[in-house]
Amino acid sequence: MKQQLEQIRTAAMKALEQAASPEELEALRVQFLGKKGELTAVLKMMGGLSAEERPVMGQLANTVRAEIEQKLDASRNVLKAKLLEAKLRSETLDVTVPGTRIPQGHRHPMNLALDEVKDVFVGMGFDIVDGPEVELSDYNFTRLNTPEGHPARDHSDTFYVTEDDEVLLRTQTSPIQIRVMETQQPPIRMFAPGRVYRKDEVDATHSPMFHQMEGLVVDKGITMTDLKGCLEQMVKALYGPDAVVRFRPHHFPFTEPSCEVDVQCFECHGAGCRTCKGEGWIELLGAGMVHPKVLAGCGIDPEVYSGFAFGVGLERMAMRRFAISDMRLIFENDVRFLEQF
Numbered sequence: 001m002k003q004q005l006e007q008i009r010t011a012a013m014k015a016l017e018q019a020a021s022p023e024e025l026e027a028l029r030v031q032f033l034g035k036k037g038e039l040t041a042v043l044k045m046m047g048g049l050s051a052e053e054r055p056v057m058g059q060l061a062n063t064v065r066a067e068i069e070q071k072l073d074a075s076r077n078v079l080k081a082k083l084l085e086a087k088l089r090s091e092t093l094d095v096t097v098p099g100t101r102i103p104q105g106h107r108h109p110m111n112l113a114l115d116e117v118k119d120v121f122v123g124m125g126f127d128i129v130d131g132p133e134v135e136l137s138d139y140n141f142t143r144l145n146t147p148e149g150h151p152a153r154d155h156s157d158t159f160y161v162t163e164d165d166e167v168l169l170r171t172q173t174s175p176i177q178i179r180v181m182e183t184q185q186p187p188i189r190m191f192a193p194g195r196v197y198r199k200d201e202v203d204a205t206h207s208p209m210f211h212q213m214e215g216l217v218v219d220k221g222i223t224m225t226d227l228k229g230c231l232e233q234m235v236k237a238l239y240g241p242d243a244v245v246r247f248r249p250h251h252f253p254f255t256e257p258s259c260e261v262d263v264q265c266f267e268c269h270g271a272g273c274r275t276c277k278g279e280g281w282i283e284l285l286g287a288g289m290v291h292p293k294v295l296a297g298c299g300i301d302p303e304v305y306s307g308f309a310f311g312v313g314l315e316r317m318a319m320r321r322f323a324i325s326d327m328r329l330i331f332e333n334d335v336r337f338l339e340q341f
């Protein structure tokens with residue numbers, strides 16, 4: 001029996017030494033010390049021993065058990081330390097390795113141009129407002145002094161949404177003027193950028209969807225001088241203090257008098273070149289004094305109040321600002337183009 005116990009001890013020590021995982025250790029514990037384990041099996045045979053042998057073997061068995069238990073503990077600790085070490089090694093972070101660069105997005109040139117213009121008008125105390133893109137013909141045309149039968153309302157130019165032509169995709173941001181004036185009493189100073197739609201074929205300078213920015217000022221004693229000063233300030237803020245502005249008579253149904261505003265070509269300074277198509281001037285926007293009929297239609301007394309308005313094409317402005325030669329580039333979303341801004 002003594003020999004059996006010694007064998008168990010030797011076998012257990014060897015096996016425990018080689019165990020590679022906590023699961024293996026547990027299996028060994030069951031194998032040697034468990035209720036059906038090898039040591040228990042030997043102890044069960046104690047009954048057959050003589051009275052002198054029994055305490056001796058009992059003591060030996062206890063010693064073997066204690067030694068195996070100690071070894072189990074020790075092996076457990078060694079394994080734990082090894083696992084921890086392996087974990088630490090596998091999770092090491094080398095903070096000196098260069099990072100992966102995350103490609104940064106760019107602001108679209110249209111937004112860059114828009115933000116510049118917004119800045120100018122917010123600086124002059126204008127509110128930024130918004131209006132619906134699906135608009136009533138009434139707001140887009142009639143109340144802007146553009147009655148039925150006017151060529152601007154033609155089906156070849158306008159996307160009508162309903163068969164009775166009452167609803168359309170707005171062709172200009174000017175209906176926002178009406179929406180503001182019918183809900184707000186003067187003084188009014190508003191600036192409204194947004195998408196507009198016209199039945200135009202796509203080419204280098206046209207798109208069926210483009211952007212405009214509308215401005216409107218209504219107060220007592222507003223004159224053409226205010227219009228000129230305000231727009232000159234905008235042009236100089238955008239194109240530099242040396243920019244030269246020209247006001248040219250024009251016609252719009254909702255303003256009287258009306259004008260178009262040109263800026264002197266910055267390439268040739270008025271001499272005529274490719275950029276200005278030989279004109280010496282580049283057309284920037286339409287503007288005018290708000291027609292008394294338009295004011296009255298919104299419940300604003302034209303005897304007391306007057307105002308000016310203007311409308312700017314944002315694509316044109318961005319194209320000029322960043323020397324973009326083809327409008328299609330603005331909408332194609334080719335990253336090779338967009339990355340340049």
Ligand code: DAH
Pocket residue numbers: 171172173174214215252255285286287288289308309310311312
């Ligand atoms: N809505 C006009 C257009 O699309 C531009 C315009 C002209 C707007 C004169 C105005 C204005 O507010 O006063 O051509």
